[in-house]
Amino acid sequence: MLYLAFAAIPIFDNSATFAAEPKAPDSSVDRGYKALTETPFVPPLWSYSSYDKLWKVWEAKEKPANYQGEVQKRYGLHSAPFKNGELPMGLRKASFLIEGLTIDCMVCHAGSILGKSYIGLGNSSLDVHALFEDLNLAEGRKTKLPFTFSNARGTNEAGGMGVYLLGYREPDLKLRSSRKDLGLHDDLCEDVPAWWILKKKQTMYYTGGADARSVRSKMQFMMSPLVSRADFERHEKAFQDIDAFIKSVEAPKYPFPIDQKLADKGGLVFNENCAKCHGTYGEKWTYPNKIIPIEQIGTDRKRFDGITAKFGEAYNESWFSKEKGDGYLVTQTKGYQAPPLDGIWATAPYLHNGSVPTLYALLKSDVRPKLFTRSFETNEADYDRDKVGWKITEVKSIPMSISVFEQRKYYDTSKPGRSNRGHTFGDDLTEGERKAVLEYLKTL
Template sequence: MRPKRLNLLTALAAILLILPASKASEPDVSTPDALKIDRGRLILETGSFLAPAWNSTAWKTVVETARPVPVDGDPKTAEPMDAADNARMRFGLHPAPFPNGDLPMGLRPAWSKDGRKAGLQIDCLICHGGSIGGQSYVGLGNTTLDFQQFLNAMTRADSRRPPLLTFNLNSGRGTVNAGQLAIVLFSLRNPDLSLRQFPLNLGANLPEQDVPAWWTLKKKSTLYLDARTDGDSARSIMQFYLGELSENQFSAYEPAFADLLAYVKSLEAPKYPFPVDESKALAGKAVFEKNCSECHGTYGPDGTYPDLLVPLNRIGTDRARAEGVSGRSIDHYNATWFGQVHPVDKSLEPGYKAPPLDGVWATAPYLHNGSVPTLYALLKSDARPDRFLRQPSTSFEHYDRQNVGWKVRIPESVPEKPSGDPFLSRSLFDSSRYGLGNKGHTFGDKLSESERMAVIEYLKTL
């Protein structure tokens, strides 16, 4: 324990929270956006809102005890590597691109309410921080995370038994059921946010999903795939804190989350790091504008974004995310503090918002459930594997520059032999699982092979 340092950090966290909170009643229009954005960045990188979930030593224990990752898929050929690298790889975590002590991105110090007991807690970046080619990015969805295995390992490191969940958090690496997690937290609150002893039956059944890139949010008027939540709803991004916070705390922290949202909307997509065939990309731009811009917009200095919700029947992708949300769960959300300013829109037809494609080279696998490993397969639906094994990391050795996305291995037997090591068995993406269907979005099927390759070349430049 280093009490002095902890007190200082606690004080800093408190200042960060009080600073914006004091301006809650009247939004300060004279505050330069840059200041807001910078406060949002600080809150995201250092703010601590929840009590510790684990002891301060839990991650260190995980590092010391994690089994070696079978890098090339064979448990016998595990390569020796640095213990921290091994633990990060096993659970799909990434080094933080900002100072974060010895902790991976997504884990941070936390303190009990009275500030006396220090420990660890997760933050937004466990899901919303990723890496590609050895470079970490805030806002790149984490496509390697095995959330359930990670939580279990941390809890065991504290010599506690992992709790049993009433729903599937994730059936494999890379997808995560953030939606149903939020529903469960809401079911344990009354409309006035007081805690319930027994959960409400909200009737929703949301599936696990791929985490979207944050840098596309600035173009969208709404949050989330189903387009039902206003894009300025800071309250909506506070849902995970329902595990602990009271309505008063939510109100006090709201301005901090408005700043955090401003920071999210300031993020830019990383540029494609390999050479691009300019003339092919130019030809692809024309094909794109003819076949894709209606939904995905145009790019460059005077780019446009149509902000379209595409009904399920037209898009044809997996229906579970759109249909798994229930009228009852929306009504309940809207009856609480969360829905007061920006109620969730119940009237919309179920569908998915066509996302902006900025930085799409970095966000494979594709579609909202990560069911399609490359852009090529996205634009040629019969080339999509129904089952594939994810790569152990997001290193460029696994990157497919030709088809743009991840080189995946196709498991030989169906079902794949259950392996003793969950790292391998949980690398399997199986499109027959709930919510993970890989059908639909067939707009690329009618393109000729050369048109398709040209569009892919163009997509590298966005």
């Protein structure tokens, strides 16, 4: 009953998204939700007390009164819509000899829109580099992170993390003493995809290189060197449930009024111009699961090039690929997968690298901002209802002499991995058609 009870209890006012269909009390979906929100899959990365010392790293004179709020604001974390002690969502208590602190999937895969937290919405506020760096400093560790975890706030180098961590493993997941270089790149600048689109997809990740059914692929994030082969095997069942939960998550509905007549018109334009790649919507939806060649889509290719065949080969030799029968091998595809657009109003910024802050700019490439910053807050005041996405401030240059932490708040589309070019399919629409499509997209 846990999962239905959660949906009904009003004190969790930051309600998470749940499947619309009521499930049997102890369904795989329920168990997945419970595992995800209660189990530390990654052993402690820091001692628990390091959380309480973060303010010292900020060089504050004293611990701020609203400490959790300040931590959330600084790193782009959000309140948990489930019990998480004093910790923001994404951080978790974990015991392993010591009372420790670790992260979980939600640090990236739970976000906030209009001030509400949702499991499954990508966290577009997060500065994961600062979070790790500061927790290390609070712990008294002076060593630098082994590579960049985030180049631009709201994006991260999850792909690079996977490549880095697999380098420490033998095919049977035994730990290696030295790291194999599997072609580590830390300039992919990845926006986190929403979990609610996975249920429609046959292939997953931005290039569509993995089978969406693969459970073990979703366990890659547990590859901390402290996790043994036996741990992976022990948790596989829980990840089958987590997979079921992920595929049960539904997109939140656009909460403001919609001009239905205009949206209907937009639906016709969409079906003519966009549906062949993005599918159709409503009760009898279709989704073609198309991967568009990189030359044709024309968006930034760092992510496409950055996870190399060398990684693919190592992955395909490893335990991760040996699931069910012949297993689920990863493949090198020709480009990027056109994603389902459900809940697209809530998932700004757009494109795989988060280089376009609004849907309007996505549909009119010559107005896409080149260098911009935003609040990284997620309240109504931060949301651009006209252009659908985040309100931004464009600048001519990044102010001199600001810290690297502050610099990451500027999205510079001239930098590697961050180009905002490509996907020009909206350019030929008339302004009227574009506005109509925009209205239609709010209904998805």
